[in-house]
Amino acid sequence: MALAGAATLAELRDAMAAACLAEEAQDLRAPETGLVMTRGRIGGDGRAFNLGEATVTRAAVRLPSGETGFAYHLGRDRPKARLAAILDAHWQAPERRAAVEAALSGIVARREQEAQAHARRTAATRVNFFTLVRGED
Amino acid sequence: MYVAVKGGEAAIDNAHRLLAQARRGDPAVPELDVAQIREQMGLLVDRVMTEGSLYDPDLAALALKQARGDVVEAVFLVRAYRTTLPRFGAALPVETGAMAVARRISATFKDMPGGQVLGPTFDYTHRLIDFALAAGGDPEPAAEAEPDSDAGQCPRVTDILGAAGLLETSPPEDGAPVGDLTREPVDYPADRALRLQALARGDEGFVLALGYSTQRGYGRTHPFVGEIRFGKVGIEFVPEELGFPVPLGAAALTECQMVNQFHGSGAVPPQFTRGYGLVFGQSERKAMAMALVDRSLRAAELGEAIVSPAQDQEFVLAHCDSLQATGFVEHLKLPHYVDFQAELELVRRLRAEHAALHEKVETPIREAAE
Numbered sequence: 001m002a003l004a005g006a007a008t009l010a011e012l013r014d015a016m017a018a019a020c021l022a023e024e025a026q027d028l029r030a031p032e033t034g035l036v037m038t039r040g041r042i043g044g045d046g047r048a049f050n051l052g053e054a055t056v057t058r059a060a061v062r063l064p065s066g067e068t069g070f071a072y073h074l075g076r077d078r079p080k081a082r083l084a085a086i087l088d089a090h091w092q093a094p095e096r097r098a099a100v101e102a103a104l105s106g107i108v109a110r111r112e113q114e115a116q117a118h119a120r121r122t123a124a125t126r127v128n129f130f131t132l133v134r135g136e137d
Numbered sequence: 138m139y140v141a142v143k144g145g146e147a148a149i150d151n152a153h154r155l156l157a158q159a160r161r162g163d164p165a166v167p168e169l170d171v172a173q174i175r176e177q178m179g180l181l182v183d184r185v186m187t188e189g190s191l192y193d194p195d196l197a198a199l200a201l202k203q204a205r206g207d208v209v210e211a212v213f214l215v216r217a218y219r220t221t222l223p224r225f226g227a228a229l230p231v232e233t234g235a236m237a238v239a240r241r242i243s244a245t246f247k248d249m250p251g252g253q254v255l256g257p258t259f260d261y262t263h264r265l266i267d268f269a270l271a272a273g274g275d276p277e278p279a280a281e282a283e284p285d286s287d288a289g290q291c292p293r294v295t296d297i298l299g300a301a302g303l304l305e306t307s308p309p310e311d312g313a314p315v316g317d318l319t320r321e322p323v324d325y326p327a328d329r330a331l332r333l334q335a336l337a338r339g340d341e342g343f344v345l346a347l348g349y350s351t352q353r354g355y356g357r358t359h360p361f362v363g364e365i366r367f368g369k370v371g372i373e374f375v376p377e378e379l380g381f382p383v384p385l386g387a388a389a390l391t392e393c394q395m396v397n398q399f400h401g402s403g404a405v406p407p408q409f410t411r412g413y414g415l416v417f418g419q420s421e422r423k424a425m426a427m428a429l430v431d432r433s434l435r436a437a438e439l440g441e442a443i444v445s446p447a448q449d450q451e452f453v454l455a456h457c458d459s460l461q462a463t464g465f466v467e468h469l470k471l472p473h474y475v476d477f478q479a480e481l482e483l484v485r486r487l488r489a490e491h492a493a494l495h496e497k498v499e500t501p502i503r504e505a506a507e
Contacts, residue, residue, distance in 0.1 A: 002371075002384035034223040036374050036385065038192060039230040039315065040337075040415040042329055044293045044392065046307025048230045048315050049330035051337055051415055054192035054372065056225060056385055072225075072376060074386035075193065115237070117281070122239055123288055124280035125255040129247050 004084035005073040007107045012083045019103035021096070025061035025086050028068060031078035033057045059085040067092040142472045160205050174198040183389075183418025184208060188459055189215030190319070190338040192388050192417050209340075209459045216460055227315070229373045229382060233392045233415070236368040238291050240419075244362040245396060251291030256367065257419075294364040295394045295411065304396065304409045325451050332434055332450060336427045337416055339457030345422060347447040347457075348429035356433045356445035359398035360412065367391045367419050391420050395428035400439055410439060 004012060016023060035053040042049060059081040060070040069089025071081045091100040161168065175182055175198035185197040189212045197215060204210035240256025243249060255261075298304040308329065316331040323331060336344060351358050369387040376383060393414035401407035412432025414424035429447075436448040446452050456462060 002386075005384065005386040032223075034225045035191075035219060036225050036372070037227040037317065038372055038388065039228055040233070040333070040390075040392075041230045041307065041310070042333065043295060043307030043411055043413050044233045044394065045296065047310050047313075047330055049333040050227070050315055050317050050319075051231075051334070052187070052190035052192060052417060053219060053224070053319075054228075054385070054388060055196065055222070056374070058225065058376070070376075070379070072374060072383050072385055074372065074388065076196070118237070118239070119284045119289060120281035121279045122254050122256060123284040124282040125240075126252045126282070126285065126288070127255055129253070131247065 003104055003107055003111075004071060004080075004087060006111055007080075007084075007104075009077060009080040009083065011107050011110075012080060012087065015087065015100075015103035015107070016083065018106075019090070019096070019099040021087070021090050021100070021103075022064075023083070023086060025063050025069075025082075025089065027059070027082075028062050029058065029060035029070075031057060031059040031082045033076045033078065057081040061085045061089055063089045063093075065093065140472060140475050142474075160203070169202060171195060171198045171202060174201055180419060181206075181208070183416075183420050184341060184423070185211045185215060186417040187420050187423060188212045188338055188340060189219075191215050191219050194418075209463050212460055213463075226374065226377065228385065229375065231370045231372065231388075231390065233366065233370060233390065234291070234293050234296070236291070236366055236370045236390070236392075237387070238289070238366055239368040241291055241364065241366040241368075242362070243294050243364045246294055246297075246363075249291075249294055249297065249364075251287055251289070252285065254288075291366065293366075293394065295396070298363070298396070298409070302406075302408065305400075305411060307411075323454055325454075326437070327450060327454060329431070329435070329438075332454060333413065333415070333427075333431060335454045335457060336414075336430055339427075340459035340462065341420070341423045341426070343457050343459070343462075344430055345426040347433075347453060348426035350445065351429055351433045351447045356436065356441075356448040358410075358412070358429065358432045360429055360432065361396045362425065363394040363396035363411070365391070365393045365421055365424065367421065389418050391416050391418065391424045393421070393424035393428040395425070395432055397432050402440075410435070 034056055036056045037053050038051045039048045040051045041047065054074055055076050056072060056074060057076055057078055058070070058072045059078070060068065061082065062068045063086070067089040069085045069087065069092060071084035071088060073081055073084065087100055090096045175194050178201065181201060182194050182197045185201055185208060186192055186194065188208070189197060189200070196218065197211065200211040200214040203214060238251070238254060240254060240258060241251065242253050242255065295304055299306055316328060316334070318331060318334055323335070350356070368389065370390050371387050372385045373382040374385050375381065395412035395414070397410045397412060399407040400410050410432065412428040414427035414431065416424050416427065430453060433447040434450050434453060436443050441448070443449060
């Protein structure tokens with residue numbers, strides 16, 4: 001589900017097509033946008049405090065074959081949440097799991113590539129400061 | 138007090154049409170789209186998310202477009218939008234120690250595990266206007282380097298220092314309900330969690346000025362930047378119907394750990410105290426200012442004399458919200474005709490009494506507001 005959240009709507013559509021999965025599904029929960037309060041911790045590791053809200057979209061579906069799937073993502077993309085829930089439901093069926101994972105592998109590869117590029121660009125700005133002797137004495 | 142007025146519908150409609158035209162500017166210049174604002178005015182978008190207290194870059198960018206770039210107006214739009222949505226619940230607290238760090242610096246430790254990385258920063262730029270940007274064109278590609286073996290493993294500096302007992306520990310999680318000022322009005326004294334929520338959404342200029350005031354001596358706290366980090370952090374949420382945490386995605390956050398002059402008592406050996414800042418997006422100035430004010434607001438807890446505005450939590454919390462402040466200031470524009478008429482009558486009477494008392498004949502003055 002983390003993967004579907006990081007994917008674009010177009011990527012999810014491509015994945016559905018690649019795995020020859022049907023989009024037909026019954027809404028258990030029609031796609032809905034709401035808020036989740038994000039929290040931090042005092043000092044990074046102490047008591048929780050409310051940082052601010054984030055928009056979140058959720059959906060839940062049932063396939064004609066009976067499997068259910070759901071999605072919760074940051075943002076307001078309702079079509080994407082519904083499609084992610086459908087993919088999640090297909091993934092629940094053991095006979096289709098491998099096909100779903102194969103169809104999503106392109107997204108995994110893109111994310112991996114982006115993370116590596118980010119790490120390489122960040123590494124180029126790693127700095128070593130040297131303390132100089134001051135001239136007072 | 139302002140009063141209800143009638144009339145003016147046509148003028149108001151026309152004013153809003155004129156606003157739409159003014160927003161668009163010269164039609165010969167291409168129109169901005171929301172993605173351009175999100176991508177190229179990112180720090181402004183971050184500020185609107187932080188002060189609007191709503192993480193949604195596209196929405197903040199759209200609000201900025203609608204508000205003609207006015208931050209407080211954009212915050213108003215975002216805050217109004219959030220009131221139309223149901224709340225699904227509260228996320229699990231973010232683990233900033235696991236941040237995919239894009240920038241991480243310390244002014245106190247040269248060498249820390251994971252290293253210092255500058256990331257995309259204005260620091261050390263010359264602040265000379267770059268006229269080449271006016272012409273447009275693609276920038277030079279970012280440099281790349283092979284990450285060191287410890288890159289990406291960046292424990293919080295405060296955890297390292299804390300382990301040696303030199304730094305006070307964070308107040309431990311006690312499972313108490315987390316106060317939420319969007320649900321309950323603030324009761325004073327407010328606890329630290331509530332103060333941090335207020336500061337996180339507080340106006341950057343106001344919080345910055347208060348932080349600055351502590352540096353200039355109004356409630357001095359002798360701060361050092363223990364660490365500033367910026368990057369993406371995963372947000373997890375436990376939906377009621379599922380009962381286990383699901384990842385919602387990653388949000389960009391900036392965290393500042395301020396380390397302040399030591400403090401000790403008969404019972405506690407001397408150790409550094411701390412202030413904390415955490416905000417949406419890349420908002421380093423705001424996170425630093427927040428950490429300074431967080432520390433100064435701990436004056437009562439740490440037995441310091443409360444003598445300055447930045448130590449007075451009612452002063453800080455009641456005035457740090459840009460939307461509340463602008464609401465009360467700008468309401469002065471609304472019709473106050475009845476109030477003013479009453480004041481006018483009073484001044485006339487006082488003047489008449491004053492004149493009678495001094496037996497002076499004053500030249501009558503024509504009053505403009507009749």
